[in-house]
Amino acid sequence: MPSLPSAGRSCRTGQGSEGRMKSSIRPLLVNTFDQTGGAARAAYRLLGGLRRSGSPAQMVVRGKSSGDDAVIKCESDWLGWCKGVLDILPLKAYPGRQQHNFSPARVPDQFGKMLARLQPDLLHLHWMSYGFFKIETLALLDMPIVWTLHDSWPFSGGCHLPGECRKFLKMCGACPVLDSTKQDDLSHRVWMRKRKSYALSRLNLVAPSRWMAERARESSLLGAFPLDVIPNGVDVNLFSPGSRLAARDRLCLPQEGMLILFGARHALSDRNKGFGELCQALKQLPSELRGQTILVSFGESPDTPLPDLGVKVVSLGEITNDNHIVDLYRAADVLVVCSHEENLPNMISEAMACGLPCVAFDVGGISDQVVHRRTGCLASPQDSAALASEISWLLSRVRGEPGFSSAARKHAIENFALEHVARLHLELYRRVLEPVPVREVDKR
Template sequence: MKPLIVSSYDPVGGAGASRSAYRLHQGFLKLGIDSRMLVQDKRMDDPTLVSAPNQFAQKIWKARRNLDALPLKFYQNRQKGAVLFPIQWLPDIINPQINKLAPDIVNLRWICDGFLPIEALAKIKKPIVWTFADLWAFTGGCCYSQGCDGYTKSCGKCPILKSDRSWDLSRLTWQRKAKAWRDLKFTIVTPSHWLAQCARSSSLFCDKDIRVIHHGLDIELYHPTEQKTARNLLNLPQDKHLVLFGAINAINNHRKGFALLQAALQKLSHSSLQNKIELIVFGASQPEKTIELGFPIHYLGKIDDERKLALLYSSADVMIVPSTEEVFGQTASESLACGTPVVCFDTTGLKDLVDHQQNGYRAECLSSEDLANGIAWVIENPERSQKLSLQAREKAEREFNLLTQAGRYLSLFEELLHS
């Protein structure tokens, strides 16, 4: 079998979506499958990753990201920063490369930033399995809806665009998807039951075949290391409760919930845990303006070395994932694999990972007070913490093993190829 994974980025140039795509690709290779991964922006030295055929084409492919965003110039008051709104309107130049690679089946991943146009999916002549990385496929352009249910109808009056018009860019993009994909047959995979439910409630995909396959990871790489050893190797204090928080653009991305974590830690600074906690932040450098928590903060920046990242998880007493919307939460699965309990909110995709008071704590949604309660509950009792740690690792071995995930995809591919 020759699967082709199509993703805008490789793990170096992208975020969590590209990392999960590459991990599946690695899982296929470990199982002896002739897998290839086609990316818009290749930065890794891996011969199984394929990009533009020559340097001139590479420049064109990379320029598409900025060109795709040009229609947003008409919405100067829109939400900006970490809020993405891909349009995918540029001409298709990717399908010739897909055809040249001659796969048996195509697994689409995150294909935005100008990579694969909406209308191009119909030109793919092989069976398609589309793994959703966020909500973009069934919205008018947003990747996370922020509570808006416009995608259950036909979008318009988009709050992210700050538009008061029914026929705005979100409605036009939704209409393009509806027209291009109406008669197109493909199978959808989501990494969480929450995202599957969102897709089933959407007007575009309510009648599609939707499966749930959790993201996997290398549980031999992400494994527990004795906490004292991990802290020594990373030069972290031995006599403190270390609270870990991390994501790409961790502090400035509102969806990642740092403001809610900040409020929770400020509450704990006035509790019996005063002077006993230190916060470790990865994925963000120290901001110019000092953030006051009542506890010391260690900023480690972006960590590309996965072995170092695994040590960091093992060094912590608890990992906090306070996201308000999360399709899956790979930092949570990585932490669990390293035996570190996770505290999150009882919402969205994280509910598939964190079993309340079994391998972590699911706080009342958006309640900083209950988030603080969860942090304290995990770290205050050493015997409880040890039990949570063992159950965290067991969950990862049972549900997030990369080879198990790859096997589930291969079973789906075989089913589709022989149906």
């Protein structure tokens, strides 16, 4: 099997004039998009952090929204659309499947030409779906590969969010995401393709949370590969505390009242985001609290009809500008995250950096971010009564006890600051690029 071009550059580090560690390590970050979705935002922020640390890092994407010259669009929109359609054709055999939760990764990609042209030292993979990446390509890459596990897809038989399913511990098959009862289904076949390709790959894994690290280590596909826990980074200079009243004025939000912030991409239509549980929780708040509470939602069309929630609602639609998002965090009293399954949500780290405490279900890696009743509150998963209780507890204290805000900010700076996260990645890159020592054999 022929290999794609290998790394050919020397890698050196040194001190710059400002005393900051400079690095000539040239990683190539790969993600389907540079701005759309949580993984894209995390990868693009890492790109910026690496470049500010002196690394000539670049990023390859299919869909480019930024004007950043370090981001390279490798496919036309038309070709990308066609490949996305072709990639999901096998899913037509599973009409009862969950939507938008399975990627076969079977369509040929552009990695060979891309690597020959850019000549990186290593490849740093992030989230690659919609026909952007073919599993078999991994076996052809003659260079170290770092892969950040933004969801469970790298170690599953094709699903991104397995929920309660644990079949990734073995060989997948009879996949509940596909609504399949056959062992030799698409999920098992994707699992087999991954096993074959991974065995010929030089993989080094990054898990943004301890929870994701545990799942990867116990998985049948990735359990034997080296793994580091490195969180997604956030710019704590941009995401910072500010005047609540001034932020509300800029966003045309009411100056009075307690604002609960809820949002995500497809926040209302994606069942995993838990909007149904939030609706029930808001109705269970004490009546005197409901009267002064306003739910501010974003991430969905402002024209999307909403059920009666028992509180006033302001829908802001989709917001992508970071400055507007910062104002949202500054304007709110509490962020609520009701997801059924999450890795390490950017939104929580961003909010905490702005001094906004969070109430969330205790799922996935959220406990790495929310320290219960110190930087926010954790509720039992999918329990609307527990969620209501924690929202009520925090709302009744957050204005009078500024310690929540300062603790959230401190936790974000110490754990998720982008400069710190970029440094951890550069240390990992140096380690994986070190020559593997050849073991001497005693032939006597």
